[in-house]
Amino acid sequence: MQDHFEDKAEQRFTDAGEEVLYVTNPHFLYLFRAIASAFIMAVLFFTSIFILPWLPILIKFLLGCLLIVAVCYFVFKYLQWRRIECVVTPRRLITASGVFTIRSSEVPLERIGEITLNSPLFERLIGVGNLRVASLGEDSDINLHFIPQPAKLKAAINRAREARNTKGTGAAAPAALFSALDEIVKLGDLFDKGLITRNEFERYKAILFARFERDHGAPMSGDS
Numbered sequence: 245m246q247d248h249f250e251d252k253a254e255q256r257f258t259d260a261g262e263e264v265l266y267v268t269n270p271h272f273l274y275l276f277r278a279i280a281s282a283f284i285m286a287v288l289f290f291t292s293i294f295i296l297p298w299l300p301i302l303i304k305f306l307l308g309c310l311l312i313v314a315v316c317y318f319v320f321k322y323l324q325w326r327r328i329e330c331v332v333t334p335r336r337l338i339t340a341s342g343v344f345t346i347r348s349s350e351v352p353l354e355r356i357g358e359i360t361l362n363s364p365l366f367e368r369l370i371g372v373g374n375l376r377v378a379s380l381g382e383d384s385d386i387n388l389h390f391i392p393q394p395a396k397l398k399a400a401i402n403r404a405r406e407a408r409n410t411k412g413t414g415a416a417a418p419a420a421l422f423s424a425l426d427e428i429v430k431l432g433d434l435f436d437k438g439l440i441t442r443n444e445f446e447r448y449k450a451i452l453f454a455r456f457e458r459d460h461g462a463p464m465s466g467d468s
Contacts, residue, residue, distance in 0.1 A: 266332040266400035270325060270390040271372045278314075278321040285314040330388055332400045334408060337377060339386055351379045351386060353405045355427070357451045359398050377401070380427050380448050427452055 289307040292299045320343060328341045337356065340348040357380045363373030373394035377386040391397055428449055435445040 262333050262335075264331060264333060265404050266397060267329060268391060268393075268397055269329045270388075271370075271392045272325075273367070273370070273372055274325050274328075274390040275318070275321055278318040282311075282314040282318045285311040330391070330397065332397070332404050334404060337386065337401060339388065349384060349386065351377065353401075353408050355380045356401065356405060357448055359401060361394050361398055363394065378448070378451075380431070380452065 285307070289304070289311045292304045292307050323343045324341065327343060327346060329339070331338045331340075334353075336350045336352050338348060338350040340346055357378040359378070360376040361373055362376070367373055367390070371393050372390055375386075375388040375391055375394045375397060377388070379385050388394075388397075431440070431445050431448050434440045435442065440448075
C-alpha cells in the first residue's frame, strides 16, 4: 500500500520536474474509529434483528439508520485517508488532503523551524506518531497525524534542509543573512498585528539565529 502512494507521488512530481526525496501517508490506524463505529453499530443492529426480535420496530429502525451513518462515515474516512499524503522534495514540504476537493499546503525548506515529534505509548509500540512542523513567517504550521515511522520523515526533512543549506554557504551567506533578517521583520509584523505572541516571536527569532550560525559558522549580529 505504501509503495502505491510512493509511486503516485513520484510520478506526479517527476512529471512536474521535481524530485521526490520522501513520501508517506497516514497509518491504517487513522481509520480505527470509523471501523470501530461501523462494527459496533452492525453488531447492535443484527443483534436486534436475529437475537432480540421482540424489540420495538422503532428501535430497530433507529439502529439501522445509525448503521447506515456509521458505514457512510467509514467510506468518507477511507476516501479521505487515500488522499492524504506528505511529500518532501529538495526545496519544500508538501501536504495534501481532501475527498471532493483536494487541499494542499507547502512550506519551503528554508522556512521550516522546529519539528516536534509526539508518539503516545500505544502508537509508539506500533511505530506510529504525530509530527508538528513549525513554519517561520506567514506560512501555516503543518500537523501530521498517525504517520508511520515519524522519525524517518523528520530525518528526511532535516537531510533535505541540510542539503539545501549546504548549497547556500560561502558566497551565498550574505544573501542568507538578508533573508533571515527579512524573516525576522515579517515575524515582527505578525507580532504587531497580534497574530503571534511575544513568546512565539522570540522562539522563532531564536530558531532563525541558531540556524544561520549553524549553517554559516558566523553569528548574526544585532537585535530585532
